[in-house]
Amino acid sequence: MGNLHRTIEAVWRIESARLIASLARIVQDIGLAEDLAQEALLSALEKWPESGVPDKPGAWLMAVAKNRAIDVLRRNQRLQQKLDEYGRVWLDPMGAVYPDFDAALARDIDDEMLSLVFTACHPLLSLEARVALTLKILGGLSTNEIARAYLVQESTIAQRIVRAKRTLSEAKVPFETPQGEALSQRLDAVLEVIYLIFNEGYSATSGTHWTRPVLCEEALRLGRILATLMPDSSEVHGLVALMEIQASRIPARSNAKGEPILLMDQNRARWDQLLIRRGLASLEKAELAAACFKTTFSPTPAIATDTARPPPWTAPKPLPLAPMHCRPKLPPVMPAPAKPPKPTGPK
Amino acid sequence: MRVMVIVKASQASEAGVMPSTDLLTQMGNYNEELVKAGLILAGEGLHPSSKGVRVRFGQGQPKVIDGPFTESKELIAGFWLWQVKSMEEAVEWIKRMPQEAGFEQDIEIRPVFEADDFGDVLTPELRAQEERLRAESEARLSAK
Incomplete structure (x- = not known):
């Protein structure tokens, strides 16, 4: 059972964001979409121990969520107007109107994923709420995992997520990717969230450890995903x-x-060469995108990467203040989070 | 955690036979999916062992042996480095890998050693090394 539980967790991590994105496209509400996806997960936890993990677990979860969605929609007349607006519908023998799920699912998932990112990081939400919602919906982390990563009560995180979902729903925030001028402003709100998650992992503001790798890894993963969704964005590659x-x-x-x-005293042989190479490659992409699309991006990555280049190492230019290097700031787009003093005591 | 996903060689890969266009297309899509999931850190495909050499250590001078090597189950045809949350996640991703029907293929998934895995064993040594490096860099700084 323990193994199966871990397998289901793994399936969830792989499928959940896409599942929620597809559902959100249909029901136009990421809160509802997330609830439906969670119900599908519960159903899997209930059924799979007996039936075994299906060959296509993603499709299985989607089928369950889709049936739940139809149930919800049947009950929710108000939503039907929204669905008419959504366009393609099919009529069932009873004459009720439902969205065409299969058509929605056949669409390019990238659009939905991007909309999911932008909606979860909507500036209407507080930074804290955006962070929690992003880790939950995009990272596939459980409320408990998020709470442990941030060393707060699980109920605190749960409440943040519930409120965030309600806020988005009440404000009728459309499930879409902003276009034109709005895009750059909204992108800042997204990058801010990813950077904040990374930074909390990189120099933890609480707890006895200086780093919490889970958060770094999650932020990196989100950044890498975003870079494939927005390959022309110099800001994303820069981050x-x-x-x-x-x-x-x-x-x-x-x-x-x-x-x-501190940086100058670090044993550089222990720096991860693979990540350095990846970082330099991303920086190149950022510079290329900036040149192609005549945009700008924060010079911070360039400064940070300077010291990561091959020897001679002795004088990173300009000789940086170590604290600034350890905790990079990305003004003006991304204010670094305020940090209380580091707890001392046994590590 | 990081895992190395090792694609084992097969008779076909050792013979340098290319997969069908259909499978190549599917593999391309699969690879794209992995990249989009933020999973792939690195990966390469390898030429057949006929183009490789082995250097064998034993008694006397190291001996250079030219490929091909026969025990194809022990050979590798390519690898990926993935960043995943668990071995189960890696397994679930591998299950989604496209394959030619009736075609036997082994994929091996091995966790990569991380600093923490060394545990207490290397700690005194590392500590000494770091102390030394720190002393050196302090000396260097104060000499300026």
């Missing part, structure tokens, strides 16, 4: 470059006693 390079230093950032080691 990914920054995170890859910063993450490359994690193994060298503290000693065996858990005490921090």
Whole structure:
């Protein structure tokens, strides 16, 4: 049973974001979409121990969620108007109107994923709420996992997510990707969230450890996903470059006693060369995109990557203040989070 | 965690036989899906072992042996490095990999050593190494 539970968790991690994105496209409400997806997960937890994991677990979850969605829609007359607006519908023998799920599912999932990112990171929500919702909906993390990562009560996170979903629903925030001028402003709100998650992982504001790799890894994953969804965005590649390079230093950032080691004193042999190469590649993409689309991006990644380039290392230019390097700021687009003093004591 | 996904060689891969266009297309799509999931850190495909060499250590000088090597189950045809949350996640992704019907193929998934895996074993050594590096860089800084 333990193994099966872990398998279901893995399936969920792979499928949940796409599942929610597809459902949100249909019901036009990411809160409802998330609830439907969760119900499908519960159903899997109930059925799979007996039936075994189906060959196509994603399709199975979608089928269950789709049936739940139809149930909900049947009950919810108000939603039907929305569905008419949505366009293609099919009529069942009873004459009720439902959205064409199969047509919705056949669409390119990238559009939905991007809309999901932008909706979860909507600036209408507080930063905290955006972070929680993003980790839940896009990262596929459980409320409990998020709470553990942030060292807060599970109920606190659950409440944040419920409120965020309600806020989006009440404000009738459309499930879409912003276009034109709105895009860059909204993108800032997205990057801010990813960077905040990374930064909390990279220099934890609470707890006894200096880093919480789970959050770094999650932020990196979100950044990498976003970079494939928005390959022309210099800002996205810039942020990914920054995170890859910063993450490359994690193994060298503290000693065996858990005490921090400043940049200049770090054993560079312990920097992760793979992440450095990936970071430099992302930086190149950022520069290329900036040149092609005449946009700009924060110079911070370029500064951070300077020290990651091959030797001579002795003088990163300009000789940086270590704290600034350890905790990069991305003004003006991304204010670094305010940090209370580091707790001391046994690590 | 990081895993190395090792695609084992087969008679076909060792013979340098290319997969069908259909399978190549499916593999392309699969790869794209992996990239879009933010999973792939690195990956390469390898030439057949006939183009490789082995260097064998033993008694005396190392001996250079030219390929091909016969035990194809032990050979690898390519690899990926993935960032995943668990071994189960890696397994679930591999299950989605397209394959030619009736075509036997082994995929091996191995977790990559991370600093924490060394545990206490290397700690005193690492500590000493870091102390030394720190002393060196302090000396270097104060010499300026």
